[in-house]
Amino acid sequence: QIGVFGKMFLNGYIYRGLKPVHWSPSSRTALAEAELEYPDEHFSKSIYVSLKITKFSEEILFKFSQENLNIKKDLFVNNSFITIWTTTPWTIPANEAVAVNPKINYVFACDNQNRIYLFAKELSSEISKKFNKDFKTILEVKGATLENIEYEHPTKTKKCRIVIGGDYITTESGTGIVHTAPGHGMDDFSVGQKYDLPTTCVVDEKGNLNEYSGKFKGLNVLKDANDLIIEYLNQQNLLLLQENYKHRYPYDWRTKKPTIFRATEQWFA
Secondary structure, eight states: OHHHHHHHHHTTOOEEEEEEEEEETTTTEEEOGGGEEOOSOOEEEEEEEEEEEEEOOHHHHHHHHHHOSSSOHHHHHHSEEEEEEESOGGGGGGOOEEEEOTTSEEEEEEOTTSOEEEEEGGGHHHHHHHHTOOOEEEEEEEGGGGTTOEEEOSSSSOEEEEEEOOTTOOSSSTTSEEEEOGGGOHHHHHHHHHHTOOOOOOBOTTSBBOGGGGGGTTOBTTTTHHHHHHHHHHHTTOEEEEEEEEOOOOEETTTOOBOEEEEEEEEEO
16 A cells, blocks of 8 residues: 555655635634534625626627627726625635636626626526616626636736636525635635636634735634625725625534634645
């Protein structure tokens, strides 16, 4: 066994890398699934966020020019936003992409202030009610055609893009577009591996945001980080809505405190 392992190592098959695990900041340790509890009354601060699109694919621009007579191309190119929803605002600094389901139909819809938003067609009426906006659909596309549209990162000076995710992206809640932070979720991590995205972990073992979180360094993810990141997004005119969301959320069975997903160093074959 040692001989076989040695050959694997020399051939470069054994390496150390990052992978998200259930992490308990209160215990400062990784937890197995059996060490988690799911209390009934957990509410998360969920947010809807708009991400400014900076670059469209030629395919989308061509489709827009073919189908649109009322909306000017300049408005479409310069005033369009991707709409995302998350129950973990503290992971926003770790964003590396947003993912869509290739099978879902999406719409670009214009509000009465000439801002254009991208979200799943099936969620149009619900999103319209939540945002208290009347939307007019100007373009309908399949998720598969949205790949590589670029947007401005909400908290850092960099560009990110739309990637193709999987069946974990649904129209049961949210917007049908998933904020993707490979260092803080297993589905996100899997998509990140496929697209060679950085596995950015923005949290240390105590649950404090680290230097990779930029301007939010030192905030604690279970205390003040959510509120201050939400406040920042609001100041930048990117926050569309904040609401409490009741759902199943893992707690540490020893300390009875919430856990987080956090990328830590693991060995891989």
